[in-house]
Amino acid sequence: MTAPPRDERLDRPATSDSTARALVAAIPDPIFRIGVDGTYRGFKVDSEEDLLTPPDEVIGYSVHERLPVGVADAVLAAGRRAVSEQEPQHIEYTLEVRGETRDYEGRVVACGPDEFVFIVRDFTERTRQERELERERDFSRAVVRSTPSFLALVDTEGTLLGVNRALERAAGIPEEAWIGLPFWTLFIVEQDVERAKHDFERLRDGDAPGVVEYEHVAPDGERLVVDWTATIVHDAEGAPRFLLCGLDITARKQVEEEIRRSRARIVSAGDAERKRLERNLHDGAQQNLVSVSHAVHLALRELRSDPDRAEQHLDRALEELTTAHEELRELARGLHPQLLTLQGLGAAVRALAGRAPIPVTVVMVDDGQRWPPLVESAAYFVVSEALTNVLKYARASSATVRVAPRDDVLVVEVSDDGCGGARPEVGSGLGGLRDRVEALDGTFELDSPPGAGTRVHAALPLAAEP
Known part of the structure; x- marks a missing residue:
C-alpha cells in the first residue's frame, strides 16, 4: 500500500477556521482522523513517541495494520456507531508499549458522514494511583478490622457510623446493631454515661478531654476498663467525624490492684513480724535478762553476809543468761x-x-x-x-x-x-x-x-x- 502524502495530517483539517485549528492544537492528547473503513486519514501528536509506528506508517494504513485485532475492532466499531448514531463513544483498552502494559481511554466523535475523530488519552498513571489507593484502602480496612484496639466512628452528634471487629467482640454486639445510635447508649456502664456525654460535648466544642477512662460490661458480665481517645477526621465530602480509639487496660488495672494489695500485705506482714518479735523478746529473752539482773543484784547484796546464797543467785543468773542467749539465737535464725x-x-x-x-x-x-x-x-x-x-x-x-x-x-x-x-x-x-x-x-x-x-x-x- 502506498501512503498518501504527509501533508494530509490532521493539522490541515477540512475547515480552515482558525478557531478550530487553535482548539485542536490546544488538546494535548493524540488525535486521529479515521474513515469508517478503518483507514487513517490524518493525525496530530505532540511527540512521535505517542505513535506505535513510524509517522510514515500511519496515514493510509488501516487500524488493523497498526493495532492489535481486539483493539482495532473496538476502535472501528465505536467509530461506526459514532457516525451512525451521531453520539460520542468511549472505549478503554490496554497496549504493550516498549515492553510495558499501558492503559488508554479513547473518545470517538463523528466528524463527517464517513469519518470520525479518535482522541486517545494514556491514563496508566491514574490507574496505578487508583489501584495503589485501593490497596491502601484495603490495607487500612484490614488493619481497622483486625486491630485489638476498639475503634468507633461517630458524627458530630455522637451517632455511631461504624465499629471494628474488636469492639463488636468485646461488647457482644454486631456492627449493624450499633449504627445510628449514640455511642454512649451501648457498652458503657450506666454510671459513666453522663460523663461520656459531657466529654463528647467538650470534644465537639474543641476542648478535647484527652484520655478518658470508662467502664464497660462484657457479654459474660466481666467489667472492662478502657482508655478512650478521639481524633478528628473528615469523610469524602469533608464533613467532620470523630474516630474514637479505646485501649482495654483491664489486665493492667488488675495487675496494678494486685501490686497495691501485695504491697499492703507486705506492709501488714512487716508490722505483724515486728509485733511478733517484740512479743517474743518481751516474753522470752527480755524476761530472762530481767531475771539475770535480779539474780545479780541479790548476789551482790548477799555476797559478804552469805557467800553460798550469793553463789546460788549467780548460778541462776547464768542459767537465765544461757536461756536468753538461746532464744535470741532462735530469733536471729528466724530473721536470717x-x-x-x-x-x-x-x-x-x-x-x-x-x-x-x-x-x-x-x-x-x-x-x-x-x-x-x-x-x-x-x-x-x-x-x-x-x-x-x-x-x-x-x-x-x-x-x-x-x-x-x-x-x-x-x-x-x-x-x-x-x-x-x-x-x-x-x-x-x-x-x-x-x-x-x-x-x-x-x-x-x-x-x-x-x-x-x-x-x-x-x-x-x-x-x-x-
Missing part, C-alpha cells in the same frame, strides 16, 4: 540464719530438716553451690515456712525438699503426704511466701487437694538483684 550466710542454702536447708520432728528428705545437686543472696534468702524462707505449715497443720508422716537450678531460675519445692487443703490466705505464712517470691519476679504455686498432701512450688529468677 548465720548458717545461710556462712555456708549457703544447702547447709541451712539441711539444718531445718534436721530439726523437724518428722523425716524430711532433702534433694539437692550440690550443698556447697551458692546463688545470689536474695535468691538464697527467699528459697530458705520458702522451705522454712512450708515445713512449719507441714508440722502445724498437715498431720504428715514425712516431707521432701527439692532445690535445683533449672535454666535461669532456682526451683524450690516442698511436698508432704499430709491431709492437704492448704490455702495461701491473706495474712497467712503461705500468703507471705507468695508476696516474697513475686517481689523477686518469681512464680509461686500451691497444689493442695484435700486428702492428697500439699506441694509448694517456687521458681526464683537467678538474676534477682538486691
Whole structure:
C-alpha cells in the first residue's frame, strides 16, 4: 500500500477556521482522523513517541495494520456507531508499549458522514494511583478490622457510623446493631454515661478531654476498663467525624490492684513480724535478762553476809543468761540464719530438716553451690515456712525438699503426704511466701487437694538483684 502524502495530517483539517485549528492544537492528547473503513486519514501528536509506528506508517494504513485485532475492532466499531448514531463513544483498552502494559481511554466523535475523530488519552498513571489507593484502602480496612484496639466512628452528634471487629467482640454486639445510635447508649456502664456525654460535648466544642477512662460490661458480665481517645477526621465530602480509639487496660488495672494489695500485705506482714518479735523478746529473752539482773543484784547484796546464797543467785543468773542467749539465737535464725550466710542454702536447708520432728528428705545437686543472696534468702524462707505449715497443720508422716537450678531460675519445692487443703490466705505464712517470691519476679504455686498432701512450688529468677 502506498501512503498518501504527509501533508494530509490532521493539522490541515477540512475547515480552515482558525478557531478550530487553535482548539485542536490546544488538546494535548493524540488525535486521529479515521474513515469508517478503518483507514487513517490524518493525525496530530505532540511527540512521535505517542505513535506505535513510524509517522510514515500511519496515514493510509488501516487500524488493523497498526493495532492489535481486539483493539482495532473496538476502535472501528465505536467509530461506526459514532457516525451512525451521531453520539460520542468511549472505549478503554490496554497496549504493550516498549515492553510495558499501558492503559488508554479513547473518545470517538463523528466528524463527517464517513469519518470520525479518535482522541486517545494514556491514563496508566491514574490507574496505578487508583489501584495503589485501593490497596491502601484495603490495607487500612484490614488493619481497622483486625486491630485489638476498639475503634468507633461517630458524627458530630455522637451517632455511631461504624465499629471494628474488636469492639463488636468485646461488647457482644454486631456492627449493624450499633449504627445510628449514640455511642454512649451501648457498652458503657450506666454510671459513666453522663460523663461520656459531657466529654463528647467538650470534644465537639474543641476542648478535647484527652484520655478518658470508662467502664464497660462484657457479654459474660466481666467489667472492662478502657482508655478512650478521639481524633478528628473528615469523610469524602469533608464533613467532620470523630474516630474514637479505646485501649482495654483491664489486665493492667488488675495487675496494678494486685501490686497495691501485695504491697499492703507486705506492709501488714512487716508490722505483724515486728509485733511478733517484740512479743517474743518481751516474753522470752527480755524476761530472762530481767531475771539475770535480779539474780545479780541479790548476789551482790548477799555476797559478804552469805557467800553460798550469793553463789546460788549467780548460778541462776547464768542459767537465765544461757536461756536468753538461746532464744535470741532462735530469733536471729528466724530473721536470717548465720548458717545461710556462712555456708549457703544447702547447709541451712539441711539444718531445718534436721530439726523437724518428722523425716524430711532433702534433694539437692550440690550443698556447697551458692546463688545470689536474695535468691538464697527467699528459697530458705520458702522451705522454712512450708515445713512449719507441714508440722502445724498437715498431720504428715514425712516431707521432701527439692532445690535445683533449672535454666535461669532456682526451683524450690516442698511436698508432704499430709491431709492437704492448704490455702495461701491473706495474712497467712503461705500468703507471705507468695508476696516474697513475686517481689523477686518469681512464680509461686500451691497444689493442695484435700486428702492428697500439699506441694509448694517456687521458681526464683537467678538474676534477682538486691
